[in-house]
Amino acid sequence: MGQPGLVAVDWGTSSLRGALLDEAGKVLAEKSAPLGILNVPKGDFAGTFAAQFADWMAPGRLCLISGMAGSRQGWQEAPYAPCPAGLDELARRLHWIEPDRIALVPGLSVEQGGVPDVMRGEEVQIFGALALANVKDALFVLPGTHSKWATVSDGKVTGFRTFMTGEVYGLLTRHSILARTTEADAPLDEIKFLEGVRRAGDKGGLLHGAFGARALALFERLSPPQSASYLSGLLIGEELRAQTLGREVVLIGAPALTQRYALALKQAGITTRSFGAEATWAGLRALRAAMGDTA
Amino acid sequence: MGQPGLVAVDWGTSSLRGALLDEAGKVLAEKSAPLGILNVPKGDFAGTFAAQFADWMAPGRLCLISGMAGSRQGWQEAPYAPCPAGLDELARRLHWIEPDRIALVPGLSVEQGGVPDVMRGEEVQIFGALALANVKDALFVLPGTHSKWATVSDGKVTGFRTFMTGEVYGLLTRHSILARTTEADAPLDEIKFLEGVRRAGDKGGLLHGAFGARALALFERLSPPQSASYLSGLLIGEELRAQTLGREVVLIGAPALTQRYALALKQAGITTRSFGAEATWAGLRALRAAMGDTA
Numbered sequence: 001m002g003q004p005g006l007v008a009v010d011w012g013t014s015s016l017r018g019a020l021l022d023e024a025g026k027v028l029a030e031k032s033a034p035l036g037i038l039n040v041p042k043g044d045f046a047g048t049f050a051a052q053f054a055d056w057m058a059p060g061r062l063c064l065i066s067g068m069a070g071s072r073q074g075w076q077e078a079p080y081a082p083c084p085a086g087l088d089e090l091a092r093r094l095h096w097i098e099p100d101r102i103a104l105v106p107g108l109s110v111e112q113g114g115v116p117d118v119m120r121g122e123e124v125q126i127f128g129a130l131a132l133a134n135v136k137d138a139l140f141v142l143p144g145t146h147s148k149w150a151t152v153s154d155g156k157v158t159g160f161r162t163f164m165t166g167e168v169y170g171l172l173t174r175h176s177i178l179a180r181t182t183e184a185d186a187p188l189d190e191i192k193f194l195e196g197v198r199r200a201g202d203k204g205g206l207l208h209g210a211f212g213a214r215a216l217a218l219f220e221r222l223s224p225p226q227s228a229s230y231l232s233g234l235l236i237g238e239e240l241r242a243q244t245l246g247r248e249v250v251l252i253g254a255p256a257l258t259q260r261y262a263l264a265l266k267q268a269g270i271t272t273r274s275f276g277a278e279a280t281w282a283g284l285r286a287l288r289a290a291m292g293d294t295a
Numbered sequence: 296m297g298q299p300g301l302v303a304v305d306w307g308t309s310s311l312r313g314a315l316l317d318e319a320g321k322v323l324a325e326k327s328a329p330l331g332i333l334n335v336p337k338g339d340f341a342g343t344f345a346a347q348f349a350d351w352m353a354p355g356r357l358c359l360i361s362g363m364a365g366s367r368q369g370w371q372e373a374p375y376a377p378c379p380a381g382l383d384e385l386a387r388r389l390h391w392i393e394p395d396r397i398a399l400v401p402g403l404s405v406e407q408g409g410v411p412d413v414m415r416g417e418e419v420q421i422f423g424a425l426a427l428a429n430v431k432d433a434l435f436v437l438p439g440t441h442s443k444w445a446t447v448s449d450g451k452v453t454g455f456r457t458f459m460t461g462e463v464y465g466l467l468t469r470h471s472i473l474a475r476t477t478e479a480d481a482p483l484d485e486i487k488f489l490e491g492v493r494r495a496g497d498k499g500g501l502l503h504g505a506f507g508a509r510a511l512a513l514f515e516r517l518s519p520p521q522s523a524s525y526l527s528g529l530l531i532g533e534e535l536r537a538q539t540l541g542r543e544v545v546l547i548g549a550p551a552l553t554q555r556y557a558l559a560l561k562q563a564g565i566t567t568r569s570f571g572a573e574a575t576w577a578g579l580r581a582l583r584a585a586m587g588d589t590a
Binding site for chain 2: 109112113115116117118146161162163164165167168171172175176177199202203204205206207208209210211212215216218219221235238239241242
């Protein structure tokens with residue numbers, strides 16, 4: 001590479017992933033290791049970083065790190081940037097580990113109705129998807145253990161909400177009374193999934209609806225694989241109920257998850273487009289570009 | 296006793312409790328043992344029953360057993376009585392283990408909006424509270440692992456809903472990310488509890504609201520003991536949202552739980568009265584009376 005390029009790193013709770021990008025944003029190489037912030041040997045973040053990425057850190061080349069590495073339990077704490085925030089705000093609030101060489105990207109915080117919410121890492125994926133889709137306004141959903149729904153207006157995240165969907169799905173299907181009649185890892189049953197999505201609006205709410213899966217199983221009206229899809233639908237339907245939906249939603253995540261949201265949203269008449277892991281690298285590259293001449 | 300009286304038994308998942316009642320309904324003696332249906336030695340229900348209650352089973356004396364002993368995993372399966380159901384329906388559908396001597400009380404089932412719901416044992420407590428309060432119409436709540444809200448009209452349970460409140464509270468406070476910042480067994484903080492109840496109506500629903508407890512803790516706006524009360528309030532508030540509330544609610548359960556519902560309902564302008572374990576014995580006695588001369 002004639003130009004210094006970028007070392008883009010996504011350092012999360014359970015894994016450490018990196019990409020070497022050239023000046024045009026092309027991915028030249030990728031690495032990943034099960035060295036999430038909770039599994040860093042002896043808490044030696046600097047040593048772990050060097051062991052993984054020293055060979056990519058050519059003189060003058062910058063490294064930007066997003067994700068939980070910037071949390072209190074991470075390498076160093078990079079205070080949240082408050083919403084509304086775009087790439088400029090992130091660029092101004094980078095937390096430098098080594099000046100002009102290694103920086104942690106701050107997460108975002110927002111205060112809505114007297115309660116705060118936070119994200120770390122998803123903001124970079126959002127800005128990456130905006131760049132890839134070449135748009136400045138969108139409603140995003142990033143499904144997962146803690147799903148995030150975020151509104152972007154004129155290139156800035158103006159608000160977002162976190163939903164404990166994936167975590168509650170795991171708890172209900174593996175550790176509650178529903179575990180007895182649910183095959184948590186069964187493949188998706190689209191019909192039962194969409195039935196669950198629709199039932200999320202029924203009187204009684206989630207705490208009642210989930211017990212419905214138990215009662216349906218007792219009367220042999222829901223098989224263990226169907227129960228998994230039904231519960232998944234109830235939970236994702238609960239997320240949808242909380243949104244002010246427009247015409248389109250942009251999904252970012254693993255296809256097995258984004259597929260479910262696409263199905264649920266299609267049932268509500270909403271179109272979707274999806275991005276995967278590429279959004280992270282695109283977001284860190286867009287952030288590098290936003291830093292302009294100041295870096 | 297000049298009259299045969301009644302052996303009243305509540306055989307649940309985790310415990311076996313009994314009372315010897317005289318003909319006037321007075322409790323002459325009580326017993327309890329950690330011999331719930333999942334802990335019956337070798338699955339020998341008859342032997343376990345005899346070991347506990349043979350000395351009370353005088354000739355001509357009846358025993359009525361409510362609770363999970365009548366479930367598929369219990370002594371024998373006593374099929375659910377469909378709602379609407381009152382004492383007469385229960386009396387007609389008793390499942391006799393020994394004719395005119397030992398009977399299992401059926402639970403109740405209901406179908407609402409295409410989804411069934413079930414209870415076993417709570418129906419007896421409801422009829423007991425009706426007898427103790429000398430009323431025929433009321434809205435009941437029986438808090439617990441699986442809270443039940445039931446509507447009684449003219450002495451019959453016309454509908455009810457189960458909420459997985461206690462179980463989800465345990466999962467969230469002990470096994471989710473919230474466990475790190477929540478002291479699950481902390482004493483009740485009434486202010487934070489009522490704040491949680493109010494916030495249950497906020498945009499986003501339960502899956503979002505629960506994550507709010509995490510974000511509030513991150514910013515040190517909610518201490519671990521406060522977090523427990525706040526989450527309890529969010530969950531109980533979610534139950535309240537699902538009800539069509541009138542002027543009064545009748546609570547049946549342990550004081551530590553009914554106290555929370557009384558607080559939450561008082562905030563909503565609803566008066567409450569509470570019954571405890573005595574409702575079970577009163578219910579079985581009322582059922583005995585409803586059997587009339589047919590027994």
